[in-house]
């Protein structure tokens with residue numbers, strides 16, 4: 658199995674006093690850049706793991722972009738999240754090719770294995786489950802992405818094994834933190 662670097666399981670400090678200097682630094686680095694909103698949001702999410710409402714409000718104010726527009730961008734792009742995600746973001750492709758080759762059964766196996774539904778994060782904050790609409794690997798369907806790693810021709814019967822590998826990797830990472 659390929660491995661990816663898990664993001665920290667620790668909760669980021671979301672107090673205003675911690676958030677503002679960090680957001681200022683990110684916003685300043687895009688000062689004068691046209692279309693700065695999306696890269697700013699990406700940087701904030703990379704840092705915090707998700708986009709909390711106070712951060713969105715601050716970005717809206719500082720970039721002088723209406724909050725409704727900022728919220729609209731966050732809603733439109735599926736890679737943005739306003740809720741904390743797990744260390745591993747598991748995305749099941751339900752595009753046409755993956756769907757007809759068993760994507761739905763793979764999703765069912767994952768919901769069972771993880772004990773969560775689409776859009777939820779496991780209690781241990783190791784896994785979040787989402788669906789995707791084609792990852793550009795249709796010839797290798799059905800496809801599951803875990804963070805940035807593509808798993809091809811995934812079989813429902815292999816889901817337990819796949820998740821167990823990430824589970825043990827994630828737990829080991831936590832132990833050394």
Ligand code: FES
Pocket residue numbers: 750751752753754755756790791792793794795798800
């Ligand atoms: S439909 Fe799943 S990768 Fe294209």
